[in-house]
Amino acid sequence: MSSDREREKRLAAEAAVARVQDGMALGLGSGSSVNHAVRALAQRVQLGLRVRVVAASRATEALAMQLGVQVSDFEHGSQLDLAIDGADEIDPELRLIKGGGGALLREKVVAFAARTTLIIADSSKLVPTLGAFPLPVEVLPFATPVVLRALGKLGCVPSLRVRADGPYLTDQHNHVVDCAFGRIERPADLARALCGIPGVLAHGLFLDEASCVLVGRGDEVETHARG
Numbered sequence: 001m002s003s004d005r006e007r008e009k010r011l012a013a014e015a016a017v018a019r020v021q022d023g024m025a026l027g028l029g030s031g032s033s034v035n036h037a038v039r040a041l042a043q044r045v046q047l048g049l050r051v052r053v054v055a056a057s058r059a060t061e062a063l064a065m066q067l068g069v070q071v072s073d074f075e076h077g078s079q080l081d082l083a084i085d086g087a088d089e090i091d092p093e094l095r096l097i098k099g100g101g102g103a104l105l106r107e108k109v110v111a112f113a114a115r116t117t118l119i120i121a122d123s124s125k126l127v128p129t130l131g132a133f134p135l136p137v138e139v140l141p142f143a144t145p146v147v148l149r150a151l152g153k154l155g156c157v158p159s160l161r162v163r164a165d166g167p168y169l170t171d172q173h174n175h176v177v178d179c180a181f182g183r184i185e186r187p188a189d190l191a192r193a194l195c196g197i198p199g200v201l202a203h204g205l206f207l208d209e210a211s212c213v214l215v216g217r218g219d220e221v222e223t224h225a226r227g
Contacts, residue, residue, distance in 0.1 A: 006032075008122035008216025009086075013037035015214050015221045016084045016118045022050050027110035028064065029085025030057035030103040033120045037084050042067035054080060056110045057103040058171050074113070083114035087206070087213075088133045090125050094213055094226050095187055099136030099204035102161070102170050108202050111209040119210045123217040131184035134159070136204040139175045141167070143199025148177060150197045154190070156181040174201055 013036035020026060020041065028034055028041075038060060045051065045068060053071045055061035061071045085107055089097040096119065098104055111117045135156070139147045144160065144167075151158040156179040161168040167175050184190055187205050194203040213224040 005122045005124060008218070009033045009120065010036045011216040011219070011221050012120035012122070012214040013084075014040045016120050017041050017044060019118065020044065020049065020051060020082060024081040025052045025054070025079065027054045027080045027083035027085075027114050028056060028060050029083065029098075029107045029110060030055075030060045031086040031101045033086035033122070034060055034084065035063060037120060038063050038067060038069065042069050045069050054110060054113075056085070056106040057101065059101075078113055080110065080114040081116070083110050083117040085111065085117065085119055087119050087121050087125055087210075088204070089127045089130050090119065090121060090210075090213055090215075090224075091127055091130050094119075094210045094224060095130060096206040096210055097130050097133050097135055097204050098206050099138070099176070099202075100133065102136070102168060102176050104136055104176075104204050105138045105170065105172060105174070105202035108206070108209070111206065116211045117209050119213040121213065121215050123215055126215060129183050129185070130187055130205075131181050134178040134180045135184070136161075137177045137179055137194060137200055138170060138172075138202040139177055140199045140201055141173070141175050144175050144177070147197055147199045151177060151179055154179075154181075154193055172201075
């Protein structure tokens, strides 16, 4: 990752955290952009900001706790005021591909629970059409062989995500299948088809979740608001 991209992520993250207000219930996604947001949030917490934080991944939770930001869960309330998350691709209609870090199911839950979802990214994440980034699909391990066959019939090349010691496991102990579709011309149709496959727990198409996208470009932050 180039230093320019990291700077753009950091600028977008800091702009998002600047919108956090005292007393908010805040959801944090996962990934390198969110890591910058966690660091910016920790600085504000040290200065007295009070927030209740729910994390979409154990990695985000661990970083937050390490930096002095307390993390809770939904047992203390299911509604979030704001969620901050990253994206792997963003199209002009603010539709996203997410899940490169493997937290897509929990990220969808956090976004669903939030009144507003801010997406932060560097400028390379803006694309004219979704699909160059392989679409992650979270799968019940019992159903993986069945789902792989069904995904192939949808026109992609599906690949089970693996590690050196076997299949990659999400925080929920599920598999992830990365689907090389190429250009996704009808993401809504594809999302419906994916939801119709038994064993698919979540897919990485986030079509309506983003309320606003903050994109670092050079030394500036662009704001892309929905509709």
